[in-house]
Amino acid sequence: MSFDRSVKIAPSILAADFAAFGAEIEAVEAQGADWIHVDVMDGHFVPNITFGPATCAAIKPHIGTVMDVHLMIAPVDPYIEDFAKAGADILTAHVEAGPHIHRTLQAIRGAGMKAGVALNPGTPAEAVAHVLDLCDLICVMTVNPGFGGQKFIPMHDKVRKLREMIGDREIHVEIDGGVDPTTAGDLVTAGADVLVAGSAVFRGGSVSNSEPYGENIRAIRAATS
Ligand code: DX5
Ligand code: ZN
Numbered sequence: 001m002s003f004d005r006s007v008k009i010a011p012s013i014l015a016a017d018f019a020a021f022g023a024e025i026e027a028v029e030a031q032g033a034d035w036i037h038v039d040v041m042d043g044h045f046v047p048n049i050t051f052g053p054a055t056c057a058a059i060k061p062h063i064g065t066v067m068d069v070h071l072m073i074a075p076v077d078p079y080i081e082d083f084a085k086a087g088a089d090i091l092t093a094h095v096e097a098g099p100h101i102h103r104t105l106q107a108i109r110g111a112g113m114k115a116g117v118a119l120n121p122g123t124p125a126e127a128v129a130h131v132l133d134l135c136d137l138i139c140v141m142t143v144n145p146g147f148g149g150q151k152f153i154p155m156h157d158k159v160r161k162l163r164e165m166i167g168d169r170e171i172h173v174e175i176d177g178g179v180d181p182t183t184a185g186d187l188v189t190a191g192a193d194v195l196v197a198g199s200a201v202f203r204g205g206s207v208s209n210s211e212p213y214g215e216n217i218r219a220i221r222a223a224t225s
Contacts, residue, residue, distance in 0.1 A: 003170040003172075009035075009197060010034060010036065010196045025059060031211070053079065070176065071083075084112055118139035118145075118176070139196075197216075
């Protein structure tokens with residue numbers, strides 16, 4: 001995976017048909033998705049449960065782009081190797097999942113993946129100041145994690161602050177939650193390069209009618225140019 005700062009749209013399969021992940025991923029990639037965002041929830045760190053490494057391993061052969069795995073679980077460390085084996089390209093842990101985010105990021109890179117760190121809306125940019133050299137992606141949550149389809153919480157100041165802190169390091173700034181054509185433009189202007197979108201990509205379409213996925217992706221991209 002080479003680094004670039006162009007805008008990347010990462011559909012979250014949280015909004016896809018759970019009984020058809022493989023076909024949904026292939027459809028959304030054919031319609032222009034840049035990365036596939038995979039939300040892992042444990043019912044403990046967040047009040048919802050999705051799936052784990054076995055599902056990630058099952059969908060991996062259907063992903064031709066980048067498998068961007070967002071862990072909303074605590075603890076993280078005992079499962080890092082399982083997600084590496086499942087084929088995650090990027091593995092993102094929450095700074096709030098603690099207690100040793102520095103060790104977690106080292107372990108993710110040590111397992112051969114790109115390392116991401118996510119910040120809840122209530123967590124300041126400064127929380128990652130001392131781990132910048134250990135991470136490849138910072139995920140700024142613009143909803144409280146746990147569910148798709150929630151109302152966007154503006155975090156532009158945090159995004160600008162992070163870009164300042166990052167300087168010329170090769171770190172992606174990803175936005176997750178409530179991204180749609182009305183919110184995407186300002187986020188990219190503030191410094192984001194990866195836009196996760198669940199409902200705003202999958203709405204109106206299905207595996208057998210996937211053109212709306214393409215229209216939705218193009219509408220988000222157009223809002224950023
Ligand atoms: C929320 C997840 C998001 C979610 C985004 O906890 O991390 O990735 O799927 O969904 P939308 O785009 O519908 O807000
Ligand atoms: Zn996510």
